[in-house]
Amino acid sequence: MLSLKLNNRIKGVIVGLLVLAVALFAFAFRGFLLGPGAGDQEFVETDRVSRHPLSGALLDEAIELPRVYGVMVENHFESWPQSGLEEAVLVVEAPVEGRIPRLLAFYSEEQEVEKIGPVRSARPYYLDWNGELDAVYAHVGGSPDALELLQVDDTIDINEFSNEWFFWRDEARSAPHNVYTSMDLLEQALDRFVSRFGAQENGWESWKFKDDVPPVVGSRQSEASAGENGNEEKEKEKRGVTIDFAGSPYLIDWKYQMEANVYRRFQDGELHEMENGALIEANNVVVMETDMEILDAVGRRHVRTTGEGDALLFQDGRVITATWKKTTRSVRLRFYERESGEEIAMNAGKTWIEVVPSLEGDVTVEEEEQE
Incomplete structure (x- = not known):
């Protein structure tokens, strides 16, 4: 009778130890069992997760450096309402003549934006911001200094004056506030540019x-x-x-x-x-x-x-x-x-x-x- 009581007590101790072991194992590997975000977020490792080089969005895996497209979009009140600015990943706004602001809107190659504009003319300082991203540059003409600079630097220049196939004019709006393009057309413009002049550098640096x-x-x-x-x-x-x-x-x-x-x-x-x-x-x-x-x-x-x-x-x-x-x-x-x-x-x-x-x-x- 004593032996039976001892055996039951030993069995109880063994069962308790097994339960404790399982609990410790589950706690130690809770991140693996429950997936990212389980438990205290301070212990979740995120340094292995890749980010999109332009937007910083988290990605499941690393991607090649995307080609960036820069489009000059006007902000004169007669151009309102505009199209496509809400999709831009990065926008630089600066004044032109009369202190009227003008926009340089940047898009990443995988984006599908059906209408961007109205597209307006180039200025030299926008070329400096465009150049740091090795971006395709879409515009309609430009100031004398900007056009001269485009002749001597390595910008992928898509000027509507000489590339009208990659833009369209909206007849419902008055010129010069009626020129538009799209990501699909700009990709076609890049293909044509590369076929004529060869592939261009794309080695820009991402932000933190x-x-x-x-x-x-x-x-x-x-x-x-x-x-x-x-x-x-x-x-x-x-x-x-x-x-x-x-x-x-x-x-x-x-x-x-x-x-x-x-x-x-x-x-x-x-x-x-x-x-x-x-x-x-x-x-x-x-x-x-x-x-x-x-x-x-x-x-x-x-x-x-x-x-x-x-x-x-x-x-x-x-x-x-x-x-x-x-x-x-x-x-x-x-x-x-x-x-x-x-x-x-x-x-x-x-x-x-x-x-x-x-x-x-x-x-x-x-x-x-x-x-």
């Missing part, structure tokens, strides 16, 4: 990227994110920005949308709506200051694109005091935290860069409304 981190005040995640880019108490109250290019109707607002952790674009107090009804949203908005000089009676400008200068970078509901740097025409424009000197990681997604002559007179940072 991160996943977006919405500002949840008081959480560990928010404190950690704010620590990367400066003092949270100073940054969390800055929610948006207004850029005054030339007064109304060229007042640009980027308003922070906390629920989606994006910035939504407004023009002259109204939502910037595309022809198809789409709105423009960005994951990063940069406002950078640089030297500008009027060159002639027409109002054409020289805009400094190389060297460095002051900038403000808006992401995750905060503003980062930054410095922009671009050492040569072909080197990638990058942004650095002013105090630490560390390169700022961009949120994966879409980025808009606003280029202004002054951060003081032309830019107003929106303060968060306090309850």
